[in-house]
Amino acid sequence: xxxxxxxxxxxxxxxxxxxxxxxxxxxLLDSQHLxxxxxxHDELLFITIHQVYELWFKQLLHEAGAARDAxxxxxxxxxxxxWWAQHLLNRVHVIERVLVHQVDVLETMTPxxxxxxxxRLAPASGFQxxxxxxxxxxxxxxxxxxxxxxxxxxxxxxxxxxxxxxxxSLWDGFVHVLGARGLAAGTDDEIRDSMRTxxxxxxxxxxxxxxxxxxxxxxxxxxxxxxxxxxxxxRMIGAKSGTGGSSGATYLRSRLPMQYYPLLWELRSAL
Ligand code: HEM
Numbered sequence: 001x002x003x004x005x006x007x008x009x010x011x012x013x014x015x016x017x018x019x020x021x022x023x024x025x026x027x028l029l030d031s032q033h034l035x036x037x038x039x040x041h042d043e044l045l046f047i048t049i050h051q052v053y054e055l056w057f058k059q060l061l062h063e064a065g066a067a068r069d070a071x072x073x074x075x076x077x078x079x080x081x082x083w084w085a086q087h088l089l090n091r092v093h094v095i096e097r098v099l100v101h102q103v104d105v106l107e108t109m110t111p112x113x114x115x116x117x118x119x120r121l122a123p124a125s126g127f128q129x130x131x132x133x134x135x136x137x138x139x140x141x142x143x144x145x146x147x148x149x150x151x152x153x154x155x156x157x158x159x160x161x162x163x164x165x166x167x168x169s170l171w172d173g174f175v176h177v178l179g180a181r182g183l184a185a186g187t188d189d190e191i192r193d194s195m196r197t198x199x200x201x202x203x204x205x206x207x208x209x210x211x212x213x214x215x216x217x218x219x220x221x222x223x224x225x226x227x228x229x230x231x232x233x234x235r236m237i238g239a240k241s242g243t244g245g246s247s248g249a250t251y252l253r254s255r256l257p258m259q260y261y262p263l264l265w266e267l268r269s270a271l
Contacts, residue, residue: 056099086207092218097221139260178208195263230256
């Protein structure tokens with residue numbers, strides 16, 4: 001074999017697709033526009049990290065939505081796809097751990113460096129993240145008052161939020177699985193009893209137990225993100241109010257006790 005024959009010119013074998021065109025890199029890499037003038041060094045990091053979060057939120061909605069669908073389609077037959085829901089929820093957990101750790105990167109920014117461009121950001125705030133709120137709704141925390149508190153969202157974003165409020169949540173999917181596995185799930189009391197049954201009889205209800213643990217893990221990781229975010233916020237802006245107009249850390253701390261699945265947490269006390 002000659003040297004010429006062994007040399008492969010990647011991307012020149014007839015295909016039109018390239019790495020950059022497939023990933024839409026020209027658009028992606030041209031989407032970081034600084035508000036500060038002269039440019040503040042750390043603003044690129046600030047924009048990049050928020051964009052990365054939004055990409056992961058999109059992925060989480062994709063995975064959690066499919067997990068919900070798989071649970072909602074449970075029939076009780078051994079061929080149903082409850083295992084797929086569990087598989088996807090495991091992926092959700094891994095991504096959520098990345099989201100918690102990612103705060104470390106932003107925390108390399110000092111409060112002084114943040115102040116170089118912070119005043120330019122108001123009234124924009126993470127509070128306006130539509131996908132973040134969609135994730136809360138899809139998980140089961142459907143607080144419609146948040147939709148009314150959004151300012152300046154597009155008609156399409158409004159539609160997404162309304163749809164999330166109307167569609168079944170992960171919790172609805174889980175309740176459906178309980179029924180499909182012969183466990184009563186018509187009321188909260190029935191769910192409490194059924195969960196105690198599953199917890200004490202894991203060989204018969206292995207799948208139900210594993211799924212409930214996967215949901216609890218999702219809940220715990222969401223709480224970890226909220227806790228990590230508020231500590232970072234306190235380090236960055238202390239007791240100042242948020243660019244979104246809230247009381248800042250005080251508002252964020254008020255959200256820490258939120259639970260997606262209170263019945264699963266309660267179960268611990270009843271075992
Ligand atoms: C310097 C960094 C950051 C600061 C100082 C900060 C500050 C705040 C503050 C004060 C709030 C309360 C709402 C307001 O009045 O603005 C908030 C909410 C929020 N932030 Fe951040 N944030 C930072 C970074 C991030 C990042 C990287 C994300 C990732 C997406 C994020 C996502 C959110 C979300 C989703 C909320 C709404 C939380 C809720 O309603 O429970 N923030 N942030």
